[in-house]
Amino acid sequence: MPFSGKTKPSVVGYLLHQGLLAQFDTMVSAALLVVLCTLPSLAHAACLSTQRAPEMDRACRDFDNSLHEVGSKWRVHCMDCTCSASGIHCCDVLPTSISFPDDCKEVYDEANCKRYAVRKDDPSIKCRITGGIGK
Incomplete structure (x- = not known):
């Protein structure tokens, strides 16, 4: 109308x-x-989730094939993970990138889950990080 x-x-x-x-x-x-x-x-820097296998009653199977009980939390490859009834949820604990002076280079320390910068001409000298994206 x-x-x-x-x-x-x-x-x-x-x-x-x-x-x-x-x-x-x-x-x-x-x-x-x-x-x-x-x-x-x-x-957040980066997160990922996977569904729990239906045959897994009270556990989740990790990316490195480890088993984790529902409700548990752990750290693997610098990612904080949790196992829930729906599956595994993991998030990076590191920034995805950092900014530093041109005369420096980035160093990734997976053992301590850290990124930092050192002088290119003398790696024993740490550089000031001027920014970062992510955590």
């Missing part, structure tokens, strides 16, 4: 009349969901 009267309908009124507001609302909700889902990945 067309609009009648002396005033023009609002955009919302027109969309309601055409049945398009529900579609528009769904598109906006979907776009907002995508944006919100990307925020945790920007705030």
Whole structure:
């Protein structure tokens, strides 16, 4: 039914009349969901999850084939992991990158889960880190 009267309908009124507001609302909700889902990945260095195998009643099998009880927490390859009823969830404990002066190079110390920078010409001298992304 067309609009009648002396005033023009609002955009919302027109969309309601055409049945398009529900579609528009769904598109906006979907776009907002995508944006919100990307925020945790920007705030955290990196995380990953895997589903628990159905035959594993009270445990999760780790990436290195170790078993962990549901509710347990552990660290492997500089990632903090948890085993839940749904599976394994692990997040990096290190920043994904660091910034340092050009005369320095990055060193990755997996044994201590640290990244740092040393002078290229003398690796015994540590450099000042000027920034980092991630944890």
